[in-house]
Amino acid sequence: NAGVMQNPRHLVRRRGQEARLRCSPMKGHSHVYWYRQLPEEGLKFMVYLQKENIIDESGMPKERFSAEFPKEGPSILRIQQVVRGDSAAYFCASSPREGSNTEAFFGQGTRLTVV
Amino acid sequence: QKEVEQNSGPLSVPEGAIASLNCTYSDRGSQSFFWYRQYSGKSPELIMSIYSNGDKEDGRFTAQLNKASQYVSLLIRDSQPSDSATYLCAVKGSSASKIIFGSGTRLSIRP
Numbered sequence: 001n002a003g004v005m006q007n008p009r010h011l012v013r014r015r016g017q018e019a020r021l022r023c024s025p026m027k028g029h030s031h032v033y034w035y036r037q038l039p040e041e042g043l044k045f046m047v048y049l050q051k052e053n054i055i056d057e058s059g060m061p062k063e064r065f066s067a068e069f070p071k072e073g074p075s076i077l078r079i080q081q082v083v084r085g086d087s088a089a090y091f092c093a094s095s096p097r098e099g100s101n102t103e104a105f106f107g108q109g110t111r112l113t114v115v
Numbered sequence: 116q117k118e119v120e121q122n123s124g125p126l127s128v129p130e131g132a133i134a135s136l137n138c139t140y141s142d143r144g145s146q147s148f149f150w151y152r153q154y155s156g157k158s159p160e161l162i163m164s165i166y167s168n169g170d171k172e173d174g175r176f177t178a179q180l181n182k183a184s185q186y187v188s189l190l191i192r193d194s195q196p197s198d199s200a201t202y203l204c205a206v207k208g209s210s211a212s213k214i215i216f217g218s219g220t221r222l223s224i225r226p
Contacts, residue, residue, distance in 0.1 A: 033214060042218035056213050091158055101147055101166050104214055106158040
């Protein structure tokens, strides 16, 4: 019974490169949230997706960041032309369906370091 | 005003005592409320969810919700050193809405 799987766990990128973060939800889950966390800070909402649809992207920076959740395969958070300020832990969480009374479970996170 | 507010702490509680963690939220339409625990360097772990006014108990944990006051709390009875962590309050509005997190309260249980 695999939980939410994120990979890679650690990612180092040079400034200007692209970062791709992957999230495979729990079995039977069709909704994914992405969050960013800086050291000693809270979780900042980025985007909420269901398969083949973005439900809410109000927390996504306007440039360089994009997310998708295709019909098959993991959800991808893509950061183009990374800068030092993108260094953070990125967490995804999955839930089984849309609806208010649904719990979300987190993956282990991807720690992105931009050098 | 932040959407979800928590006292950042640290909150220090002696072992065996009751730890009380509080959270307020701004959106009156919020329907779902969660408490997560996060150890340093780890991912958040769901410990309680609550959807209606009143108390919900699960082992040593009790979540309390008062929608009229827009207030959620978490009580931890018989606190253990292993309960030392950051506790995150999270709130979800309508069915199609995101889950918003407070900045967390650091709890330290002293032996």
